[in-house]
Structures are given as C-alpha cells and as structure tokens.
Amino acid sequence: MARRRHRLVPAVAGLAALLVAAACSSSAEPAERSATNVLAEVDQSAAVEQGPVGENLPLTPTVQRIRERGSLVAAGVLSSPVFALQDPATGRISGFDAGIAQLLAKYILGEPNVETKTSGAETRESLLQNGSVDVVVSTYSITEARDRLIDFSTPYYIAQSGIVVRSDETRIEDAGDLAGMKVATQPGAAEEALRRGIPEAEPILFETSSECLEALRQGRVDAWSQNNASLLSKIVQETDVMLLPATYGTVEFGIGMSEDDPEFKEIVDEFVRTIVADGTWQRLWDDTVGVVQDEPPVLPTPGSP
Amino acid sequence: MTDRPPLVALDGVNKYFGSLHVLRDVTLSVGRGEVVVIIGPSGSGKSTLCRSINRLEPIDSGTIAVDGVPLPAEGRALAALRADVGMVFQSFNLFAHKTILDNVTLGPVKVRKLPRREAEQRARTLLDRVGIADQAGKMPAHLSGGQQQRAAIARALAMEPKVLLFDEPTSALDPEMINEVLDVMTSLARDGMTMIVVTHEMGFARRAADRVLFMDGGRVLEAGSPQEFFDNPQTDRARDFLSRVLHH
Amino acid sequence: MSVIADYQDELLGGMLTTIQLSIVTFPLAFVLGVLLSVLRLCPVPLLRAVGTAYVEVVRNAPVLVLIAVIVFGLPEVGLTIPLFTCVVVGLSMYFACYVCETVRSGIRSVSVGEIEAARALGLATSAVFRTVVLPQSLRSMVQPLATIFINIVLGSALGAAMGVHELTGTVRSVNLLEAQPILCFALAGLGYLVMTLTIGHTAGVIERRVRVVR
Ligand SMILES: Nc1ncnc2c1ncn2[C@@H]1O[C@H](COP(=O)(O)OP(=O)(O)OP(=O)(O)O)[C@@H](O)[C@H]1O
Ligand SMILES: [Mg+2]
Numbered sequence: 001m002a003r004r005r006h007r008l009v010p011a012v013a014g015l016a017a018l019l020v021a022a023a024c025s026s027s028a029e030p031a032e033r034s035a036t037n038v039l040a041e042v043d044q045s046a047a048v049e050q051g052p053v054g055e056n057l058p059l060t061p062t063v064q065r066i067r068e069r070g071s072l073v074a075a076g077v078l079s080s081p082v083f084a085l086q087d088p089a090t091g092r093i094s095g096f097d098a099g100i101a102q103l104l105a106k107y108i109l110g111e112p113n114v115e116t117k118t119s120g121a122e123t124r125e126s127l128l129q130n131g132s133v134d135v136v137v138s139t140y141s142i143t144e145a146r147d148r149l150i151d152f153s154t155p156y157y158i159a160q161s162g163i164v165v166r167s168d169e170t171r172i173e174d175a176g177d178l179a180g181m182k183v184a185t186q187p188g189a190a191e192e193a194l195r196r197g198i199p200e201a202e203p204i205l206f207e208t209s210s211e212c213l214e215a216l217r218q219g220r221v222d223a224w225s226q227n228n229a230s231l232l233s234k235i236v237q238e239t240d241v242m243l244l245p246a247t248y249g250t251v252e253f254g255i256g257m258s259e260d261d262p263e264f265k266e267i268v269d270e271f272v273r274t275i276v277a278d279g280t281w282q283r284l285w286d287d288t289v290g291v292v293q294d295e296p297p298v299l300p301t302p303g304s305p
Numbered sequence: 306m307t308d309r310p311p312l313v314a315l316d317g318v319n320k321y322f323g324s325l326h327v328l329r330d331v332t333l334s335v336g337r338g339e340v341v342v343i344i345g346p347s348g349s350g351k352s353t354l355c356r357s358i359n360r361l362e363p364i365d366s367g368t369i370a371v372d373g374v375p376l377p378a379e380g381r382a383l384a385a386l387r388a389d390v391g392m393v394f395q396s397f398n399l400f401a402h403k404t405i406l407d408n409v410t411l412g413p414v415k416v417r418k419l420p421r422r423e424a425e426q427r428a429r430t431l432l433d434r435v436g437i438a439d440q441a442g443k444m445p446a447h448l449s450g451g452q453q454q455r456a457a458i459a460r461a462l463a464m465e466p467k468v469l470l471f472d473e474p475t476s477a478l479d480p481e482m483i484n485e486v487l488d489v490m491t492s493l494a495r496d497g498m499t500m501i502v503v504t505h506e507m508g509f510a511r512r513a514a515d516r517v518l519f520m521d522g523g524r525v526l527e528a529g530s531p532q533e534f535f536d537n538p539q540t541d542r543a544r545d546f547l548s549r550v551l552h553h
Numbered sequence: 554m555s556v557i558a559d560y561q562d563e564l565l566g567g568m569l570t571t572i573q574l575s576i577v578t579f580p581l582a583f584v585l586g587v588l589l590s591v592l593r594l595c596p597v598p599l600l601r602a603v604g605t606a607y608v609e610v611v612r613n614a615p616v617l618v619l620i621a622v623i624v625f626g627l628p629e630v631g632l633t634i635p636l637f638t639c640v641v642v643g644l645s646m647y648f649a650c651y652v653c654e655t656v657r658s659g660i661r662s663v664s665v666g667e668i669e670a671a672r673a674l675g676l677a678t679s680a681v682f683r684t685v686v687l688p689q690s691l692r693s694m695v696q697p698l699a700t701i702f703i704n705i706v707l708g709s710a711l712g713a714a715m716g717v718h719e720l721t722g723t724v725r726s727v728n729l730l731e732a733q734p735i736l737c738f739a740l741a742g743l744g745y746l747v748m749t750l751t752i753g754h755t756a757g758v759i760e761r762r763v764r765v766v767r
Contacts, residue, residue, distance in 0.1 A: 145733070187726075
C-alpha cells in the first residue's frame with residue numbers, strides 16, 4: 001500500500017500541475033466556455049415556438065425518411081457563437097442556424113426534432129451525397145463549386161466578415177490593410193470568406209473563436225476575422241480589442257441538400273419564403289444575431305431563388 | 306601448494322536468497338596455479354559460490370579476497386577487480402552484435418586501454434590457441450556451441466586474468482563438442498592457469514583438478530585430491546552423488 | 554485535376570510543413586524519450602518517480618490539449634513561442650512517452666547473460682550500457698521507432714487546429730474553396746502515404762543492416 005502511494009503521489013502532482021497550467025489559459029479548452037452574458041441571451045426557442053408547420057407537403061423521399069425517423073438529421077457546427085453554439089454544461093445548442101434547423105424540422109414534422117451531426121467543413125458535401133444527413137445548416141456559403149455537387153436552398157442569411165484588432169492597433173483600418181498580415185480565423189465559412197475576400201492575408205486557423213481571440217491578445221496574429229455577428233458576440237465585453245467599422249466579403253448562407261430529391265428543394269425554398277413572410281425569420285434574428293447586432297441583413301428579394 | 310598467500314580466499318561466507326540460505330559458512334582458499342573443481346547436486350550453491358567470487362552475486366556475511374585484496378563494493382574498484390577475474394558461463398554469453406574478434410578485443414580495449422592493433426594481435430593469438438582462428442570475422446550466432454564457448458574462453462583470457470571461473474562450461478553443449486572445450490581447459494590447467502571450475506565432467510576433474518570440492522545444501526562437505534575423493538569419498542551424500550553420476 | 558495545378562504551391566508548401574514538423578519532432582522526441590527511459594530505469598527512487606509521473610500524465614492527456622496548453626498557457630507565464638514551435642514541442646513531449654516505453658522494452662530485451670559477461674570483463678556500468686545494452690536495444694527498436702515516426706507524421710495534422718498550415722489544413726482549405734473532397738483528400742492521403750512508406754522502407758533497410766543474429 002505504501003509502495004503504491006509512492007508511485008501515485010508524483011503522478012497526481014504532475015497532473016495537478018498540468019491542470020493548473022490548463023486552467024490558467026481558459027481558452028485551451030476545446031469548447032467555447034467563456035459564456036458571456038450576451039451569449040446567454042441568445043435563445044431561439046420562442047421563434048421556433050411560433051414557427052409554421054408546412055401543409056400538404058408532397059411526400060418526397062427525403063420527407064418520407066424524415067417522418068419515418070421522427071427527426072431531421074442536420075449537419076452543423078457547435079462552435080459558432082450566435083449561429084450554433086453548444087453549452088457544454090447543458091448540451092443545448094443555441095443560435096440562428098440552430099433555430100433554422102429546428103424551424104425546418106417543425107415545418108416538416110410538426111415538432112422541432114433535430115438530430116445534429118457535427119461535421120467539419122470538408123465533409124459536408126459528402127454527408128449530403130451519401131445520405132448521412134438530410135440537410136446542412138451550418139453557416140454554409142453558397143458557392144458555384146459546391147452547387148455542382150449539391151443543391152442549395154434560396155439564401156436564408158447574408159453575412160459579412162468583420163475585423164477585430166487589438167485596441168492599440170494603428171496599422172489596420174480596413175480590409176485592404178490585412179494584406180500580408182496574420183489573421184486568425186475559424187476553419188469553414190469564416191476561413192473561406194477570408195481566403196476569397198483578402199487572398200493576400202495569411203489565415204491562421206484555430207478551432208474555436210475563443211482561441212482566435214486569445215491568439216490576437218497574445219500577439220500571435222495581427223487581426224481576427226470571421227462573420228461580424230460572431231465577432232460582436234465575443235467582444236462586447238472586452239476592452240483590449242475592438243471591432244473595426246469596416247467589413248468585407250458578403251456571402252450568402254443556404255441550406256444544403258442532396259441533388260437526388262429536387263422536389264425536396266422546392267419544399268425547403270418554400271419554407272424559407274414562408275418564415276421570411278410570416279415574421280418568424282425576423283423574430284429568430286431578433287432573439288439570436290439581433291442580441292449583438294443592430295440591423296438585420298436584407299435578404300435578396302426575400303424568397304426569390 | 307606454495308607458502309605465498311592464496312590467490313582466492315573465502316572466509317565464513319554466507320549468502321541468502323530471501324529466506325533461502327544458499328551458502329553456509331563457506332571457507333576456501335585457492336592457491337596460485339591451482340585448479341579447483343566444484344561438484345555437487347543441483348541447487349547446492351555451486352554457481353552462487355562461483356559468481357560471488359567476482360561479486361556478480363553480493364554476499365551477506367564473511368569475506369572474499371582476491372590476491373590479498375578484499376572484494377570492493379560496487380564501483381570502479383570492483384570493475385578493476387573483475388578485470389582480473391575471468392569468467393566463462395554455461396551459455397557462452399558472447400556479445401551477439403559483435404564479431405568474434407570484437408568480442409575478444411572489447412575488454413582489453415575498453416578496460417585495459419590497449420591500442421586496438423595490439424588487442425587484435427593478442428586476440429588472434431588467443432583464438433588460434435583455442436583453435437578457432439578462422440572464425441575471427443564471424444558473428445557468434447554463426448558458430449557452433451563448442452566454437453562459441455572456446456571464443457568465450459579466449460575473451461576471458463584476453464584480459465590476462467589472475468584466475469578463471471568456469472560455471473558448467475560444457476553443460477549447454479552437444480556431446481560431440483564437449484571434448485573440444487575440455488581439451489582447451491585441460492591445456493590451460495597444464496599451463497599453470499588458476500582455475501575454479503563448476504562441472505559435472507568427472508573425467509576432467511580426475512584429469513586436471515588439483516583439488517575437488519563437494520558441495521551440498523550450501524556447504525562444502527568434502528575437499529581433497531581427485532583420487533581421495535573419487536576413490537574414497539567420506540560422506541554418504543558424496544557417495545550417493547557419485548554413484549548416481551558415475552553409473553549414469 | 555486543375556485543382557492540382559491551381560494550388561500546386563499551396564499543396565507543396567503544406568507537405569513541406571508536415572515534413573518539417575515531423576523531421577524536427579522525431580529527434581526531439583527521441584532524445585527526450587531516451588532521457589525519460591534513463592530516469593525510469595535509474596536506481597534513485599525520486600528520479601524514477603519523476604520519469605513515471607511524466608509518462609503517466611503526458612501520455613494520458615490528448616495531444617491537442619497538450620499543444621493547446623503550450624499555445625495558450627505558456628504566454629500566461631510570459632513565454633510566447635511561435636505556433637510551429639508549440640506544435641513541435643507538444644508532439645515531442647507526447648511521443649517521447651512512447652519512445653521511452655520502446656527504449657525500456659528494448660533494453661529489457663537485451664540478454665542478462667551478455668550484460669553479466671560485460672560486467673565480468675570489468676566494464677563499468679556506463680560502459681556496459683554504451684557498448685552492450687544500447688547498441689543491442691537500438692537494433693531491436695528500429696521498427697517500433699519507425700512506427701512512432703509514422704505516428705508523428707500523422708499526428709502533425711493536429712497542427713492544422715493550432716494555426717500551423719500543414720498538409721491536412723492546406724487540403725481542407727483547398728477543398729473549402731473548390732469543393733472537390735475526393736480529389737483533395739486522395740491527394741493528402743497520397744502525400745502521407747509517400748512519407749510513411751519512405752519511413753517504413755528506410756527502417757527496413759536499417760534493420761536489415763544492423764540486425765543481431767541470434
Ligand atoms: N537469483 C536467485 N534468486 C533466488 N534464488 C536463487 C537465485 N539464484 C539461485 N537461487 C537458488 O539458490 C540455490 C542455489 O542455486 P545455484 O544456482 O547456486 O545452484 P547450483 O549448485 O549451481 O545448481 P545447478 O547445478 O542446478 O546449476 C537454488 O536453490 C536456487 O534455486
Ligand atoms: Mg549452477
């Protein structure tokens with residue numbers, strides 16, 4: 001027994017040291033843990049509550065599959081503040097995209113039953129093509145390259161990328177100044193917007209926005225860029241960094257679907273038009289992105305494909 | 306045999322493995338040029354005795370001295386002493402990653418700090434003496450057991466030891482190879498090498514030993530010339546042992 | 554196919570970064586691992602405990618967490634090192650545990666008889682280690698070490714999550730822009746395959762050269 005403790009003590013001490021080091025750097029945790037008050041206000045449930053249920057939907061193969069299963073399987077992310085962010089304590093996912101997925105489920109099923117499959121940006125098309133998921137709702141930018149592989153709904157959101165710098169930054173005023181600079185961003189939509197919008201910048205990728213913020217503070221990068229609503233949500237309470245007024249890279253988010261069921265695309269397009277028309281979209285925006293942003297984006301002639 | 310101090314002297318040596326008392330009050334002195342053969346049943350402590358002389362096994366009480374110097378504890382001094390006490394093992398224990406020549410030169414070069422050329426010259430002479438000069442460049446695994454054991458003897462001789470310990474040097478050999486090793490040992494004995502040999506080869510004991518020791522239960526029960534011992538053993542245990550090994 | 558031509562420089566750059574990460578990490582992990590094995594085999598109980606504690610703690614932490622602690626934790630105590638270095642340090646610290654275990658079992662595989670023979674010749678403990686134990690155990694460690702090297706190459710993909718744009722990260726980005734997952738990931742697979750096969754082949758050659766015939 002004494003022998004055993006002998007071996008255990010240093011092991012425990014070492015582990016403790018590691019944990020202290022980890023605790024010192026709050027952002028070393030994989031999930032977005034620093035839940036600011038702002039993010040706690042993000043709650044799509046009221047909007048989903050008032051969301052419409054589709055009537056006389058044609059029984060396309062996808063609709064049939066969803067109804068048999070009793071839930072909508074959606075690929076998404078869990079680390080995008082204001083759009084889809086999971087509270088590691090409760091497991092609840094909150095945000096605009098999370099609301100869209102639940103509204104779509106309710107539209108098809110009558111109940112907002114969503115089964116979220118987390119996926120990296122690289123597997124979204126494949127997941128749709130091989131039928132692993134019904135839809136992708138995941139700050140999914142509509143691009144020509146993707147449109148060749150899958151179907152997109154009519155745009156349900158228009159995002160702009162913002163730029164956060166340290167408060168004492170003097171070199172960077174707008175997007176053009178980022179050329180040749182190190183810019184922290186998250187893989188996926190944010191990275192894509194940055195690469196397309198400012199090809200001369202050097203993207204430095206981190207899995208979570210907390211890590212991006214920390215890297216900016218530590219001087220590892222010159223700026224941090226992703227969609228400006230997410231940025232706002234993360235920095236409203238910070239004083240050592242600031243969001244520049246300048247934005248760049250307007251992108252449209254769409255719901256991704258397999259090309260195999262064209263009739264289903266019509267249902268989803270009709271869904272987007274319906275929630276925009278009946279005010280659900282506005283309510284959802286108010287309760288999620290609107291918590292941090294003043295003006296909603298104007299959708300391109302709402303509802304037209 | 307002479308009035309010079311004994312080369313190896315054990316006095317009241319006791320050794321335990323846990324609660325097992327393996328050497329009991331062993332007292333023994335081996336003179337310069339003397340060949341002592343140790344026989345006895347399995348588990349009687351022969352190997353332990355042999356290994357304690359170069360402190361591969363530490364002892365619990367008593368003293369062991371080599372050439373008048375008590376065995377030092379672990380460290381440089383002990384290493385120096387071991388260089389003077391050669392050892393040949395039952396399972397040869399040649400360095401598997403080195404050629405026969407390198408096996409033989411390793412000690413002289415690393416311990417005696419002999420220049421490599423000189424060490425190689427000496428090694429070749431020794432390999433010739435044990436009859437395997439032509440095997441110098443080979444790896445141990447490519448030699449027969451008898452050749453490997455002769456190489457191991459050459460390796461021990463290369464240190465120019467004061468005394469050579471053999472722990473059952475032929476027990477791992479096929480019968481047809483036993484004699485080539487015993488012949489080498491006999492010729493060493495004839496040349497005046499001091500040797501302590503644990504063996505079951507009674508022919509070798511008769512032929513080459515100055516003295517035969519019979520051990521049982523960790524004690525030296527008998528010691529005498531080969532004639533005395535083999536023709537007129539004093540204890541029942543020895544008689545019993547001899548009748549078993551001789552009429553085998 | 555035009556993806557390959559269009560992104561040739563990026564892809565080669567990513568591959569080069571992966572190679573650099575691995576080639577710097579492996580020797581560091583090796584040296585650290587050997588030191589750890591010396592600690593774990595040494596007769597001083599305190600040093601042995603330190604070695605054991607290190608291996609138990611670090612090996613049981615996810616590598617990504619380890620790297621994250623280095624990236625975001627060290628600056629808290631005033632030490633900000635480049636991301637590339639952070640990833641190298643994290644991978645080295647982690648894989649050193651496996652090197653340590655490999656070295657330990659390699660050393661255990663050396664025949665006790667040969668060690669005794671070396672001691673009986675009068676070699677000091679350190680000389681026994683250098684001339685008999687180390688060379689023989691190294692030989693039996695060639696394949697396990699190659700496996701560790703291969704795991705380092707594959708593990709270096711974690712750099713993508715910590716701002717180091719190596720092969721996996723590059724391919725992910727190219728796919729993000731071009732939506733050609735099959736081509737992109739086949740390319741990455743090919744890149745890793747070339748690297749790991751090279752390591753495996755080299756290990757085979759080394760092993761045949763130094764094999765101890767028993
Ligand atoms: N390392 C060890 N640990 C524990 N017990 C041991 C050890 N080495 C030997 N022994 C025990 O000590 C006793 C004496 O062993 P030793 O090897 O000296 O006998 P031996 O006379 O050489 O026998 P054999 O003829 O079988 O070689 C035996 O009972 C053996 O089991
Ligand atoms: Mg024995």
